[in-house]
Amino acid sequence: MTTDPSLLSNPRSERVRQVAALGRRAARDKQGRFLVEGPQAVRELLGYAAPAAVVLYVTDAAEQRHTEIVEAARTAGVPVHACTDQVLAAMADTDHPQGMLAVARRVDVPLAEALDAVGEGFAVVLTHVRDPGNAGTVLRGADAFGAAAVLVSDASVDVYNPKVVRSTVGSLFHLPVTVGTPVAELLAACRDRGIRLLAADGSGSTTLPEVDLSGPHAWVMGNEAWGLEPEVLDLCDETVAIPIQRAESLNLAMAATVCLHASGSAR
Amino acid sequence: MTTDPSLLSNPRSERVRQVAALGRRAARDKQGRFLVEGPQAVRELLGYAAPAAVVLYVTDAAEQRHTEIVEAARTAGVPVHACTDQVLAAMADTDHPQGMLAVARRVDVPLAEALDAVGEGFAVVLTHVRDPGNAGTVLRGADAFGAAAVLVSDASVDVYNPKVVRSTVGSLFHLPVTVGTPVAELLAACRDRGIRLLAADGSGSTTLPEVDLSGPHAWVMGNEAWGLEPEVLDLCDETVAIPIQRAESLNLAMAATVCLHASGSAR
Numbered sequence: 001m002t003t004d005p006s007l008l009s010n011p012r013s014e015r016v017r018q019v020a021a022l023g024r025r026a027a028r029d030k031q032g033r034f035l036v037e038g039p040q041a042v043r044e045l046l047g048y049a050a051p052a053a054v055v056l057y058v059t060d061a062a063e064q065r066h067t068e069i070v071e072a073a074r075t076a077g078v079p080v081h082a083c084t085d086q087v088l089a090a091m092a093d094t095d096h097p098q099g100m101l102a103v104a105r106r107v108d109v110p111l112a113e114a115l116d117a118v119g120e121g122f123a124v125v126l127t128h129v130r131d132p133g134n135a136g137t138v139l140r141g142a143d144a145f146g147a148a149a150v151l152v153s154d155a156s157v158d159v160y161n162p163k164v165v166r167s168t169v170g171s172l173f174h175l176p177v178t179v180g181t182p183v184a185e186l187l188a189a190c191r192d193r194g195i196r197l198l199a200a201d202g203s204g205s206t207t208l209p210e211v212d213l214s215g216p217h218a219w220v221m222g223n224e225a226w227g228l229e230p231e232v233l234d235l236c237d238e239t240v241a242i243p244i245q246r247a248e249s250l251n252l253a254m255a256a257t258v259c260l261h262a263s264g265s266a267r
Numbered sequence: 268m269t270t271d272p273s274l275l276s277n278p279r280s281e282r283v284r285q286v287a288a289l290g291r292r293a294a295r296d297k298q299g300r301f302l303v304e305g306p307q308a309v310r311e312l313l314g315y316a317a318p319a320a321v322v323l324y325v326t327d328a329a330e331q332r333h334t335e336i337v338e339a340a341r342t343a344g345v346p347v348h349a350c351t352d353q354v355l356a357a358m359a360d361t362d363h364p365q366g367m368l369a370v371a372r373r374v375d376v377p378l379a380e381a382l383d384a385v386g387e388g389f390a391v392v393l394t395h396v397r398d399p400g401n402a403g404t405v406l407r408g409a410d411a412f413g414a415a416a417v418l419v420s421d422a423s424v425d426v427y428n429p430k431v432v433r434s435t436v437g438s439l440f441h442l443p444v445t446v447g448t449p450v451a452e453l454l455a456a457c458r459d460r461g462i463r464l465l466a467a468d469g470s471g472s473t474t475l476p477e478v479d480l481s482g483p484h485a486w487v488m489g490n491e492a493w494g495l496e497p498e499v500l501d502l503c504d505e506t507v508a509i510p511i512q513r514a515e516s517l518n519l520a521m522a523a524t525v526c527l528h529a530s531g532s533a534r
Contacts, residue, residue, distance in 0.1 A: 144516075244412065246438075248437065253521070
């Protein structure tokens with residue numbers, strides 16, 4: 001072992017409790033920190049947002065399996081603590097943290113910085129999205145298809161929820177994400193920058209193939225169950241429907257995937 | 268109450284046990300029946316596949332809320348049994364069956380019938396797909412974007428798994444689904460019919476925008492973790508990658524959504 005010789009072995013220690021508390025939003029908000037679980041997510045954290053990494057906890061087996069990740073942490077000056085399986089399990093939100101877990105500082109950026117990043121590109125706005133898996137899929141799709149930023153309203157799931165972090169598979173660290181702005185303010189700020197607002201909603205009179213996606217624009221995605229509120233639709237430039245043949249409607253993750261893919265393909 | 272006056276109130280009765288057993292694959296395979304939970308799924312069952320409906324269990328509150336569904340069941344000659352919340356909860360796989368649950372006979376069709384349905388259209392092949400939510404999303408996407416059939420290999424998740432049935436939101440009843448054929452046989456049968464086989468795989472040398480989707484074709488989607496096996500790739504006509512900018516890779520549900528949307532849009 002080349003890690004800290006003081007192996008953490010007490011799953012009931014104060015340190016373990018503090019890390020485990022990050023599974024809850026109140027503790028994340030208070031500490032300004034969140035959990036990054038599993039080798040893949042930790043690798044992306046260190047590769048794209050190393051200054052945000054606070055500390056890495058790793059089991060002996062995981063250190064041997066992922067020496068390059070542990071080395072990357074040390075190179076970045078991130079303290080590495082060896083711990084037992086029991087300690088890691090007690091800290092983690094997931095049942096399978098695969099022997100590795102980092103604590104990171106928040107990585108979101110101010111709204112203005114996210115809007116600067118959009119430039120001539122495209123972004124996605126999430127409002128009242130509540131399911132962590134859906135939010136994660138939207139972040140992943142934004143990343144995959146080349147969105148410039150993700151703008152999350154105050155009334156949405158916490159992007160630092162461990163389930164969101166896991167389901168983004170690192171995308172949270174790849175592109176600017178801003179959080180916590182009320183949706184009306186978020187949309188007004190987009191308009192001020194000349195970012196065309198496209199509400200993704202089955203009720204839309206415009207269909208996806210008809211929309212001009214060449215200029216700066218943002219897809220506005222709403223709640224899983226009830227979609228976008230009328231007040232939000234009113235603030236958008238167009239309401240766009242994805243043409244479908246038969247199913248009731250697409251779920252949020254499917255709709256976002258199709259819209260973001262269309263925007264990426266238009267460039 | 269206009270339903271059977273003998274309200275089912277014993278959650279430990281033999282009948283309740285038999286219905287609850289359908290949460291397990293062995294019982295589904297033995298009985299040739301499966302669970303259809305919640306008003307939305309029951310509505311689609313009765314609307315698209317009423318002859319497959321065996322019996323409907325409904326609480327008093329749900330009957331009052333969804334009189335049209337209960338009427339549809341009676342019109343179709345499906346026995347309706349009133350039951351208590353406790354009985355419904357004991358029968359259901361989900362924690363929230365919303366007061367209504369049907370038992371249905373399998374709705375899959377023979378392979379030849381599914382292939383007949385393809386004609387000049389397109390289909391999707393699932394092989395080694397293991398996650399019920401993913402299989403459900405693929406079925407839903409196939410339905411939404413106008414696929415003619417879904418062909419599920421023997422080594423995939425059971426489409427009658429209650430989690431699959433729930434996540435399809437009725438799509439399971441909207442288009443022909445065939446199950447249980449070994450993947451090599453499935454692909455050979457497609458080729459015999461002149462259905463072009465497109466393997467969806469990040470390793471593909473052809474990209475999605477380059478593929479001709481005008482003729483009959485089938486998207487072949489593989490396992491969530493390891494993708495398509497080399498033997499399967501060899502049996503396909505082309506391996507097609509979705510161009511992405513940054514994220515590691517798309518998950519199965521996202522990739523299937525994009526591919527099926529592209530096929531639907533090409534028509």
